[in-house]
Amino acid sequence: MTNHEWWKGAVIYQIYPRSFQDSNNDGIGDLQGIIQRLDYIQSLGVDAVWISPFFKSPMKDFGYDISDYRDIDPMFGDISDFDQLIDEAHKRNIKIIIDQVLSHTSNEHPWFIESREDKSNSKADWYVWADANEDGSPPNNWLSIFGGVAWQWEPRRCQYYLHNFLTEQPDLNFHNPEVRKAVLDNVKFWLDKGVDGFRLDAINFCFHDKLLRDNPAKPKALRQGRGFSEDNPYAFQYHYYNNTQPENLAFMEEIRALLDQYPGTVSLGEISSEDSLQTMAEYTADGNKLHMGYSFELLTNDYSAAYIRETVARLEQVMTEGWPCWAFSNHDVERVASRWSKTGEPIDAQVKMLTALLASLRGSVCMYQGEELGLGEATLAFEDLQDPYGITFWPNFKGRDGCRTPMPWSNQTNNAGFTEGKPWLPVAEPHEDRAVEQQQTTADSTLAFYRHFMAWRKTQPTLLLGDIEFINTPEPVLAFYRRYEGKALLCIFNLSADPQNILLADKVTKIHTELRHHNATLHGDQLNLEAFGCFFASI
Incomplete structure (x- = not known):
C-alpha cells in the first residue's frame, strides 16, 4: 500500500471555481474562496482536487476559451493566489490537478489574432485553416458540438477556420510541431508552479484529418448517447475525421514524457469519441501515454445494472494496461441525484448508495462538488441562463447551468453563504436545505455518509487497487x-x-x-x- 502511485484508487474532487466560494462578494467564486474552504475539502477525505479553468479568458465558454495559458483571470485572483492555494493544499496533503484545454484557444489569444491576419505570418499555420469550396461553402461537412457547422469564415485570410466547439474557440493545428512545442511549454509552466497533474479537456480533439474528409452519416436509430440527442445535428454523424486521429497517440507520448520529468504528477484525459472505451484503452496503453482515461459512459441516462456492468466490464476487457477514472456527475451533465432518480428529485438513500457504488469500481473516482450533499439539478428560468449551449438548444435542452449553480454552505445566510453579492447564477432554493452547515449536524446525512465511506475505503486495499x-x-x-x-x-x-x-x-x-x-x-x-x-x- 505504501509503494503504489498516489493517483491509483484516488478520489478526485472536482471544483467549478465560479460556483464554489466567492471571497470578494462580486458574485463569482475565486481562488481565495477555494483556499477558505480547504479544511472542508480535507474533511471529505479526498486525495486531490481538480479545478476547472481559471485562466485569462473572455469567458464565452466560461474559461474553456483561454486567451492566456499562463495567467489567472482577474475574476479568480492572480498568480500569487494560486501559489498560496498550492501551498495551503499541500499542507493538508491535498493534491492539485488543473484543467488544460489544449485542442483550441480563445479567438482572443495572441496566437489566433496573428494567425488570422494573413497566410504568411509566423502563426499562419498554427490553426486549422481551409479554402472554401467552389461555391463558397465550408470545406467539408464537419459540425460543431454547440450546433451548426464547425467552420467560420475569416475575411482577412479569405479562408475558413475550424472550431469543434464555439465559434470563439478556434482549433489549433497539432500537425504543426511548433504548436505542439508551444502547448507543452505552457503545460511545463504549471508543472514548475508545483501542480500535481492535469485534467486534459477534450484531449482526443487535438488532431484533425489532414485530408478534411467528410464524416459519414449516422443512422437515425443510433443518434443517442453522451448528451447528443436528435435535437443536436452533431448526433447525425460518425465523427471519424474531426477528432481521435492516429497521430494523437504520439502526442500523448510527448505529454507523458514531459510529466515523467516531474515524478508523482498525473494526467487524466477527458475522452469523447465514437468508441470512448476503446480510445481510453489506447490512450493509456504501454505505460507511455496518459496515466488515466475519463469518459462520459456513466454520465448518461441509462441507470440499469446491465448497462453499468456491461460498460465497466467492456473497459476492463479492452484496457489491459491503463487505469480508468469513473464519474457519475460533472460540470457538463445533469446532476446524478436528479438524472438517476425516478422522481427527478434527490433521494438520500439512493445518493448514499451511488457514492458507495462509484467509489467501489476499479479505478480512480471523480466526484463533483455538491455530490456529497446530494444536490439535484437546479431549475433555472431562461432569463437566468448563462450557458450558450443551453441558450441555443432551449427548451429541449436546458444547458449546463443547472449543475453549475453556487455551492450551498448555509441556509442561515444570504445566497447560502456563497456570496454577499449577486451570484452569477441564482442559488437553487432546494439546495439550501442540503447546505453543508445543516448536514454537518445530522448524523445520517449524505455528507456524513460520504465522509464515513471515504474514510473506510482508505482502509480497504481491495477497493483502492484490486481487480x-x-x-x-x-x-x-x-x-x-x-x-x-x-x-x-x-x-x-x-x-x-x-x-x-x-x-x-x-x-x-x-x-x-x-x-x-x-x-x-x-x-x-x-x-x-x-x-x-x-x-x-x-x-
Missing part, C-alpha cells in the same frame, strides 16, 4: 468482487427503491457492518437488500 469481477445478477441488483493480494470483497447494490432478495453463493467471513446505511441483512445465505441498499462482505 474487479462482475456477478450475473438480475435487475436491479449490481454485484461484483474486488480482489487484491489474496483477499476478496463482495460488493452488492440494490439500484431500486424496492426491496430485493439475493441468494449468496459465497461463504461470508465478515460483514462490514461498520458502514452506515448498508440497509442489508443476511439470514444464512439469503441477503435482503432494502431500498437502495448496499452490502459489503469479506469472503
Whole structure:
C-alpha cells in the first residue's frame, strides 16, 4: 500500500471555481474562496482536487476559451493566489490537478489574432485553416458540438477556420510541431508552479484529418448517447475525421514524457469519441501515454445494472494496461441525484448508495462538488441562463447551468453563504436545505455518509487497487468482487427503491457492518437488500 502511485484508487474532487466560494462578494467564486474552504475539502477525505479553468479568458465558454495559458483571470485572483492555494493544499496533503484545454484557444489569444491576419505570418499555420469550396461553402461537412457547422469564415485570410466547439474557440493545428512545442511549454509552466497533474479537456480533439474528409452519416436509430440527442445535428454523424486521429497517440507520448520529468504528477484525459472505451484503452496503453482515461459512459441516462456492468466490464476487457477514472456527475451533465432518480428529485438513500457504488469500481473516482450533499439539478428560468449551449438548444435542452449553480454552505445566510453579492447564477432554493452547515449536524446525512465511506475505503486495499469481477445478477441488483493480494470483497447494490432478495453463493467471513446505511441483512445465505441498499462482505 505504501509503494503504489498516489493517483491509483484516488478520489478526485472536482471544483467549478465560479460556483464554489466567492471571497470578494462580486458574485463569482475565486481562488481565495477555494483556499477558505480547504479544511472542508480535507474533511471529505479526498486525495486531490481538480479545478476547472481559471485562466485569462473572455469567458464565452466560461474559461474553456483561454486567451492566456499562463495567467489567472482577474475574476479568480492572480498568480500569487494560486501559489498560496498550492501551498495551503499541500499542507493538508491535498493534491492539485488543473484543467488544460489544449485542442483550441480563445479567438482572443495572441496566437489566433496573428494567425488570422494573413497566410504568411509566423502563426499562419498554427490553426486549422481551409479554402472554401467552389461555391463558397465550408470545406467539408464537419459540425460543431454547440450546433451548426464547425467552420467560420475569416475575411482577412479569405479562408475558413475550424472550431469543434464555439465559434470563439478556434482549433489549433497539432500537425504543426511548433504548436505542439508551444502547448507543452505552457503545460511545463504549471508543472514548475508545483501542480500535481492535469485534467486534459477534450484531449482526443487535438488532431484533425489532414485530408478534411467528410464524416459519414449516422443512422437515425443510433443518434443517442453522451448528451447528443436528435435535437443536436452533431448526433447525425460518425465523427471519424474531426477528432481521435492516429497521430494523437504520439502526442500523448510527448505529454507523458514531459510529466515523467516531474515524478508523482498525473494526467487524466477527458475522452469523447465514437468508441470512448476503446480510445481510453489506447490512450493509456504501454505505460507511455496518459496515466488515466475519463469518459462520459456513466454520465448518461441509462441507470440499469446491465448497462453499468456491461460498460465497466467492456473497459476492463479492452484496457489491459491503463487505469480508468469513473464519474457519475460533472460540470457538463445533469446532476446524478436528479438524472438517476425516478422522481427527478434527490433521494438520500439512493445518493448514499451511488457514492458507495462509484467509489467501489476499479479505478480512480471523480466526484463533483455538491455530490456529497446530494444536490439535484437546479431549475433555472431562461432569463437566468448563462450557458450558450443551453441558450441555443432551449427548451429541449436546458444547458449546463443547472449543475453549475453556487455551492450551498448555509441556509442561515444570504445566497447560502456563497456570496454577499449577486451570484452569477441564482442559488437553487432546494439546495439550501442540503447546505453543508445543516448536514454537518445530522448524523445520517449524505455528507456524513460520504465522509464515513471515504474514510473506510482508505482502509480497504481491495477497493483502492484490486481487480474487479462482475456477478450475473438480475435487475436491479449490481454485484461484483474486488480482489487484491489474496483477499476478496463482495460488493452488492440494490439500484431500486424496492426491496430485493439475493441468494449468496459465497461463504461470508465478515460483514462490514461498520458502514452506515448498508440497509442489508443476511439470514444464512439469503441477503435482503432494502431500498437502495448496499452490502459489503469479506469472503
